[in-house]
Amino acid sequence: MLELAILGLLNGSPMHGYELRKQLAQVLGGLRSISYGSLYPALKRLHAAGYVTTDEPDRRTPLPADAPPLTGRRGKVVYTITAEGKERFAELVSQAGPEAYDDGGLFGVRLAFFRHTAADVRLRILEGRRRTVERQREGLRASLSRTRERLDRYTLELQRHGLESVDREVRWLSELIDSERQGADPPASDPSAGTSRPAAAPRTTPGPSTDRSRS
Amino acid sequence: MLELAILGLLNGSPMHGYELRKQLAQVLGGLRSISYGSLYPALKRLHAAGYVTTDEPDRRTPLPADAPPLTGRRGKVVYTITAEGKERFAELVSQAGPEAYDDGGLFGVRLAFFRHTAADVRLRILEGRRRTVERQREGLRASLSRTRERLDRYTLELQRHGLESVDREVRWLSELIDSERQGADPPASDPSAGTSRPAAAPRTTPGPSTDRSRS
DNA sequence: GATCGATGTATCGGCACGATACATCGACCT
DNA sequence: AGGTCGATGTATCGTGCCGATACATCGATC
Incomplete structure (x- = not known):
């Protein structure tokens, strides 16, 4: 992530x-x-x-047993x-797989870099995220109505608050999706986000399997 | 946790x-x-x-190199x-230190077992949690108004939604605190939650500081 | 001229997670 | 009678993130 x-x-x-x-x-x-x-x-x-x-350039001074306080420079890197x-x-x-939205943390990061993501991929991710959160919501709802009587007030409050949170998130995502479906010009947005076109590499011939990097 | x-x-x-x-x-x-x-x-x-x-009772059959598929029973434990x-x-x-509310996960667990926690400790934890979330909220607010112009729409939306979430959490905690301050009899609540005295009074004996609790 | 707080790089132990392996059992299908 | 499938059940492994900590420089304030 x-x-x-x-x-x-x-x-x-x-x-x-x-x-x-x-x-x-x-x-x-x-x-x-x-x-x-x-x-x-x-x-x-x-x-x-x-x-x-x-x-x-690898100014790593080893000396683990010689000079006690290690006076070797440690410059900015x-x-x-x-x-x-x-x-x-x-x-x-540009990936839109489940891992992009099943994990909330990763989803947040994806969202933060949405300006580098193609519009159709953006939509898929938002919808996927909404599905995930909706499933959570249903599970929570079921659990809440199932155990309403058997749990103490605090646990109930916790679950109720959690349910409201996911509910709010679903609504938030729906708004994002709507405004994504309308043109909803995402401001400026650099053109490196070509829509679903493999882009045929504007530059930097990808070099399929050049694992030359391994030392 | x-x-x-x-x-x-x-x-x-x-x-x-x-x-x-x-x-x-x-x-x-x-x-x-x-x-x-x-x-x-x-x-x-x-x-x-x-x-x-x-x-x-330690029915751990070692045999790591003898019988290939390990047919030893693996019963319920x-x-x-x-x-x-x-x-x-x-x-x-019964602890109310910062670790009880600074970490959201732990706080949730604490809340889930509040019926085993003395009323005054409950209140301290709720208030501590509110302080923590309030600080988060202020930081978020500052960051949002500071960078309002410089960030793209998605990051802004993310932060706005986050801010609303913490805001809602503060309000939720305030409600819990209020209803805790009113008698707000937490339903039944087993008597094992004596402050240090086992079951001194049916309800609300605030039991001043008397730090008898330390072993 | 000394201390203090911000800046800055880096490691260590611990904890939680996802994936996976191994194993039993009842149910339903064939 | 056999088959397999999903729920139940115990457990480990590799990975990734975190809090705490150590080490180090620099500017400002006293």
Whole structure:
């Protein structure tokens, strides 16, 4: 999930981790902040996969048993997306499978980068998300009416509040879908989001299986 | 977090894991289901800590290299809470620290077992939760008005919806707090929720600070 | 000139998750 | 009689995220 978010942000401009973390918090809706314990491993994976590069050419001073306080410089590390990374991002952003909307967290990230997603894919994702949440709602409704008498007030309140939340989410999604169906000009929206056309690669001949990256 | 939920359920009656999982899904609000990958390790920890016991007296047939398909019986395992477990549960359920409301998941579980929690502790937890969510709301508000112009429609919608959600949660909590402050007899409510004195009074003996509770 | 808070990179242990394997049982179909 | 299918049931594995923490630099304030 972070993979998409990080690539999306770096696709905008290079950054170091600290900045990335702040922007990430914005993207994820403001409340769910990302921790360094997720961010740096994720960057490491992306780097290993060849999707990002760093400056600071491996200035990793090992010395684990020699100089006690480790006075080796630890400069800023700027992460930059590669061509493969941009490719990967475009690929991720154009997928509409269940994983795109079954997980709420991932869905939020997808929504945050909707301007890079084709209009028909946007619609499919929104509708898929609505279906998922509707199913949750029905399950919740059933459970609530089934156990209405047997549970204490607090559990009931919790479920009632949860039900109202999913209900609100369904309505919210419906509004988004409606305004998506009307032209509803999503403001500006860069043209890199070609509609369902495989786009025949505007540039960067995809190079099907060039796994040359593996060292 | 699971620790409390499991102890709480087993405090009701012994169960095996499968049943536990189903009940857990109810307790957690209906939408967040718990997976076996969390449940069984959690039960293992609780067993190691002496909070639960199992029947099936270590019928663990090792044979990892002998009989290929492992035909050893794998019977049902019933988990039962111990005296120490009940003690632990009572302790967990009477704490009102920040960890009780800063994490939304844990708060939900706490709420689900509120009938085992003393009235004054209930109030403290609800108010703490409200403070936490209010802070989130303010942060979100600030971020929204700060970036209103610079972000695309989807991100904005996401943040707006998030803001409305936390706003609704604040109002919901306020209602709970109000009805808690009025007598608002939480239905029946078993007497095991004595502040530290077992069942001093039928209702609302606020029992001033007297921090007798610490062991 | 020292401390303090923001900025900044990075790891560690722990917990929860999804996927999966293994196993039994009743029901319904053939 | 056999078959398979779905619910029940216990359990592990690899992965990913998190909180806490360590280490490090820099600017401002005192």
